[in-house]
Amino acid sequence: MVSVTQEARAEPLPRPTGRLLSGGLPLAWLGVVPFFLYVTLFLLLPALSLIVGAFQTESGSLTLANVNSILQPQFTDAYKTSLELSAVTALSGGILGLLVAYSVVREGAPSWLRAVFTTFSGVAANFAGIPLAFAFIATLGVTGIVTVFLRDRGIDIYSDGFTLYHFTGLAITYTYFQFPLMILIITPSLDGLRREWREAATNLGASTWQFWRMVGLPILLPALLGAMVLLFGNAFAAYATAYALVGGTLNLVPLLIGISMSSDLFANPNLGDALAAGMIVIIAVAMLFYALLMRRAARWRR
Amino acid sequence: MPIDKHPDEPGRISRRELFKRGAMTGAGLMGLGAIGLNDVDSAFAAFLEAGNYPAKLVAAAEKEGHLNIIACPRDWANYGEIIDTYQSKWKMSITDAIPLGSSAQELQAVQNYKGQSRAPDTLDVSPAIALEAAQDKVLMPYKVATWSTIPADAKNSSGLWYADYYGVTSFLSVNQFVKNPPKEWADLTKPEYKGQVALGGDPRTSGEAFGAVFGAALAHGGSLNNIGPGIDFFAKIKAAGNWNPTLGNEIANDAKGATPIVIRWDYLTLADRDSLAKQGMKATVNVPSTVFAEYYCQAISKYAPHPNAAKLWQEFIYSDQGQLLYLKGYAHPIRYSDLAKRNKVPASLAKKLPASKHYNNIKFPTYAQLVKAQAVLTKEWGPKMGVS
């Protein structure tokens, strides 16, 4: 992504004393009060109401019924499928995104190429819902351009068992916004992969593959994994595209939350809260990994 | 979602008619069903048709100047024309929030926006949500002038909600992809429709898809008390390889061949047919012999920021003109039998509808039956349809 391309600073300067560190702890904390107030109002309180709602009935009394419900097979099955879909697209989007990002960001790549790809990625990463579902129906659907193209050449993907309207098709569609997201997230880290290291490795006689195996990937790995965890969360929470493409025939947690909370028939918002609370637990664990990995990644970039 | 104001229209109420109407209003409202002043109500309905609405109501509504409706897509039961007509008949503007919203979202909007000027004034929701809203005490009772002509099993006795239009299950087939459109439920399992049969949504959440499953139930030995056979039938469709999980409620999917056959309410399939025709694509709509029918309900929010505009909207919807506008959108207005009895249905309009024999013996489910069916469906649809 577009980032500051100045030379990174070298060794840290000796810690200055005096004015910068005066003021003491209490005063300094005042500076971040607006931010934390904002986050409390707009993020923490809503999240809290969700968790509280998971343990309530419609009338407000406490209950474990919702939690029990989501432990039923139809719901645990949904969590499993959601996890699978998220993991698969985090990988597919992550790997493809990394390869494309590196190709347009490395030295030797014209800068217009980078601008085009990163701006396109910005738009594509947010292209979801009905328009995206339809774009893939128009491409890989029964009369989609790719399907027809292949059929004219004797390959009928549908008779071979492929269908757009199930897991694989949804994964392919999700990748459309996953890999640009990866490009956007990983580019700053790629920029940090200093050219000097590559030059040094080459001067020492290393091949491209050796460079990557022994220098590049180890350095990038924490940032890579961290980015994939973000992709994982992104896919896990995706709703509009899934609903538009597979309706309710794939058991996914966001779809079940949608059923609980926005139905034509009956609404069961507390069950929806419980399902969402389950999501929070899973993603929170994933994000914990992410936080740990990012800390390791930061070490290399100082 | 037009929000531009319309040009001025002068009122057309003479003093004599004011008198007449005053008397009629009094008599009509008193005569709600119990006394049986049918002639009076019909005459009053005639007044509404002639465009004479109570001046006080119109003035109060125009003073509010605005109406917030919610989840009324322009192409659903001809809401587009209904909205435009309301805005041009009086000095009113309408905001239609979230046209694609579900009934539950409408109720949530009422609860979440209590006291805000953007809150919805009126609702058009499924019977289940209407009942829930009544239980949650968020509705304002109001009985329209034509109240007595609404069938008793389609309204809440206190006037909290009442049916506005209904539809029956029907099949839409896009001719380009379906050479031999299915006519009856049994046809749907035929091998020629491989991968083609779709619903307008997930039956566990979408009213029209729920209706489709119920229709299949009624056609296969089930009843309003037993939706099981319907689920089994769709499982059979799936086993035959004919099931298509893509949502059939998007016209683009129909046009692209993604959903060649869709089971939806008749007013939706007929409107879809017309939409496709505009792009040069031919489609066929067939109504099977056994149908499931369901109505939607109008209600006014207790917290409506524009209560008089809301009441005027109701009066308009339940006037002959309003009800016929629904019919123009292929949705049977709830006052259809009353209109037919008084010969108010234009022959040209009647011709475009499916044969009346499909609508003669319909029975709407009760709340208890809906609750039961929904519970069974939620439990069994996933496992039986092999959702994984």
Place this chain on the structure above:
Amino acid sequence: MRRFRLSPWNYLWIIVGAAYFLVPLWGTAEFSLETGIGKYGFSNYATILQDPTFKTDFLLSLKIAVETVIISLILMVPTMFWIELKLPRLKPVMDFIAVLPFVVPPITLAVGILHVFNRPILSLLLADEKILALTYVVLALPFTYRSLDAGMRAIDLRTLTEAAQSVGAGWVTILIRVVIPNIRFALLSAIFLTMTLVMGEYTIASLMLFNTFPVYIQYVGATQAQPAAALSMISFGLTWLGMLGILVLGRGVGQRQTVVGGAH
């Protein structure tokens, strides 16, 4: 030995990436040009562009996007500057908060915010689209945080600040005339990501009853066939051009980057 050229593998991945982006768009474009069986033309585009709702909803989304960017930057830039400078121990907390928005599903966030704000004084904020902008600031948090963080780490904040203070600059001056010019690209990135997020977000906008551009797109997508495809193309194109514009503008204005002290 320096490598100035792209390897064949690079070309391969560039082509694969471009194809993945473009082929589905081509599918949509092809459908958008259909005006009848076997006929092609631009009438579907005309239908959309002449729809008054298109303009109204697009401008509303644009307005919200600008508001979101402004609120976001006013909130984030000083906060992150302060933390980088004075409270580095808070970084892990910030890292965690910055990924929280992924954790809360949009439906819940919208309902939760409505609950919090539907009470006496706070409800003033619910009256117009500002509440949506305020919510989007949170949604964009992961992206704005990462961008600004990368930017602030890469410059020598301490030295710059010290130097500015030694010539008598106050905090506000430091922020505006020292920090911001030096994190220009990070700022652009943050603005960029925020705007595309707002122009593409549907769930919360619809739950809060706003007829924004994505709500319009979904509505047209569900009710019309070829014009919906035309709208998809228009919206993609407009947003992309907008982003290119921001990029070009950002780079063009003031090429020099102030570096005070620090090391090379």
